[in-house]
Amino acid sequence: MSTEPQFLSFKGLKQYTPDDGWGQVNALLQSHARAAAAPAPAEAASAPPHNFAPEKVPTLTETQEPMHPHEATSPMFDPLISELFDQLRVAPSDELTQTWRTIAAEVNLLTQRMALQRELQERARKLEVDLVDLRSSIMSHLKDVQNVADQQLTSARLRSEVSALAQTKLAAKLNQRR
Numbered sequence: 001m002s003t004e005p006q007f008l009s010f011k012g013l014k015q016y017t018p019d020d021g022w023g024q025v026n027a028l029l030q031s032h033a034r035a036a037a038a039p040a041p042a043e044a045a046s047a048p049p050h051n052f053a054p055e056k057v058p059t060l061t062e063t064q065e066p067m068h069p070h071e072a073t074s075p076m077f078d079p080l081i082s083e084l085f086d087q088l089r090v091a092p093s094d095e096l097t098q099t100w101r102t103i104a105a106e107v108n109l110l111t112q113r114m115a116l117q118r119e120l121q122e123r124a125r126k127l128e129v130d131l132v133d134l135r136s137s138i139m140s141h142l143k144d145v146q147n148v149a150d151q152q153l154t155s156a157r158l159r160s161e162v163s164a165l166a167q168t169k170l171a172a173k174l175n176q177r178r
């Protein structure tokens with residue numbers, strides 16, 4: 001049995017060693033295998049591979065420049081991340097994406113229409129309050145007119161009664177003298 005640690009190796013898997021830092025599992029296993037197989041001096045065989053950070057890490061908005069040959073062999077190069085960035089740059093053009101775009105557009109339209117509906121409902125409430133105020137004002141004025149008309153009618157009846165009474169009294173006085 002080997003004293004070397006056994007690893008499951010698959011694409012993109014990293015391993016941390018205190019002396020070497022983070023590196024590809026395959027690269028570490030291969031360096032350990034070469035070190036064990038090569039009868040080279042101890043210093044040259046155990047020299048840790050240097051893990052340098054890439055000079056430029058692409059962002060989602062940048063287009064990826066063609067890789068330099070030394071980047072593909074660098075222990076920090078991760079093909080899974082590179083593939084992920086490639087997938088993120090490509091705009092999906094399937095039927096589901098178009099459906100989601102349609103849904104998003106309709107939701108925006110629905111939101112606008114609902115805002116317009118709320119605005120119109122608020123205006124309708126204000127108009128309803130104005131209408132109720134106008135109705136009560138008209139009813140108040142009509143009551144005032146009715147009161148004035150009732151007073152005028154009462155005054156006219158009293159004048160009529162006074163006039164009838166005066167006529168009766170005057171007629172009675174005139175008939176007595178005759």
